[in-house]
Amino acid sequence: MAGLEGLYQQIILDHSRERHGDGPLAGADGEHHEFNPTCGDEITLRVKLDPGHERIEQVAWEGDGCSISMASASVLTDLVQGRPVGEALATAETFREMLRSKGEGEPDEDVLGDAIAFHGVARYVMRIKCAMLGWVALEAAVAKAR
């Protein structure tokens, strides 16, 4: 099952079981609930910004969904926590571009880090929304916080 292992890379399976950022967040500045009606996956993602609203101090989320969506939210937490808001949103955009690549080209590991493991998702059009679930919630939560 080479194809399947290209989709479910070990790093994704690991993050789907050991989820980073999974839990509530008291005193959040912004929160957003994102739902995928085609499969029922859902996530509520919360962000806490620094007083100047320039930096994401903390991210936390609670969700229910497939391994792709849950692992993606976990990797997201590692990537954006503590980062300037602008950089976090740019990372979200780079992640989106990778998923729209249809599996072509090389993803930018300097920007995406572990998230390049989701490169294989780009070849499964039905699963792109799963991988984007947390990131869409992040964009909306940040917009609400600012």
Added chain:
Amino acid sequence: MARETIDAMNHTDADSVGGRPVRDIRLDFPAFATTGDARPTAYLDSAATSQRPTAVLDAERDYLEHHLAAVHRGASAATGAATTRFEEARADVARFIGAGGREVVWAQNATDALNMVALGIADASAGIGGSAAARFALQPGDEIVLTEAEHHANLLPWQRVAQRTGARIVPVRVDEHGCWTVGDLAAVLTERTRVVAFAEVSNVTGQIAPVAEIAELAHRRGALVVLDACQSVPHRPVDFAAYGVDFAAFSAHKMLGPNGVGVLYGRDELLDALPPARTGGSTITKVTLEEAHFLPAPHRFEAGTQAVSQAVALGAAVRYLEAIGMEAVAAHEEAFAERVVAGIEAIEGMRIVGPPAGERRAGLVSVAVDGVHAHDVGQFLDEAGLVVRVGHHCAQPLHRALGITATTRASAHVYTTADEADRFVAAMGEVRGFFGVGRKVS
């Protein structure tokens, strides 16, 4: 189940249908033409939509190539011949379901047919249809009884009726298997019950409802009985007249027939009184600028140009199924479900929804896999060459009641083999290992 029993099924019910080997039946279906693949795709999603035999495809093409004309319009011999074929298809369907010819109304699909009933009741409640339709009118506080297991198609139209009339929906709750009993349903019937709507066969649990018994209980309360027959008409013998139901709905594409046509069954005296939800050409006797008088059933409901070639092809599907015999089809599919349930029960971490092993179920099995989301299961099975359905199967309240978001469903039809059942079980046996649940991860 003992291995010998499974083997016996393999060589009787599971591998032949009404005396015809499944491998022969499969030759009737172009979709199963051998492509030379060592492992051809196993199609286990017939509860969603079925494959079509050559006889059905040919019937539609023959009509379009040689007989196409405007039905029920004009005076030419060609329109007469086309009309005859269209109405012969209606007669085929009527015979198949135990109905009179006037009791078969063409709809787009079962969802459309259920909406026709519900919206007709809502219209009657608003005074449309005059005194004849008053028997359907609902008052605020009247009750619409339906089960928690219903497909959204047999829930949302009733929510709309409730919104429009002030009637309220009274649910029959399901147990931890997603099943309900006649007793559960009887317990919620009251003097205010006006409609009882339920599926003969659940598209998620495979539970088979005793329709006649429920119809009698409901009628004793003076309620209308509306049957979702989507998962029964394609898979087992039905007789709506003997059941005593007032309305029923099913789709052609689940019964080896084409897309785009379905059936609303109704007792003729009810159909003649129910306001047509859609109005327009071909439904009327007399029209003035102010008002219209409608034809008797079935034509009063068939506004505009109908799906004629599809209806003709549905007639061919009915004749194909009759030639095999619906008792045999049901036995074949129940053997599939029994085989799958026996196999899945032996795997750790599987939760089978629906009647427990040993109890009767129709030819479909839905499973929740502990620790693995249904969409991941579906992806894994796809890679193994198995076409199944994953998700909530348009039955969110049922899944919510069971505390799960989604299940993986394998379903059969006349062409499904015992080997395909075994491939499904074998692949399900590997799912949790692949995703690293149910074992120590080093």
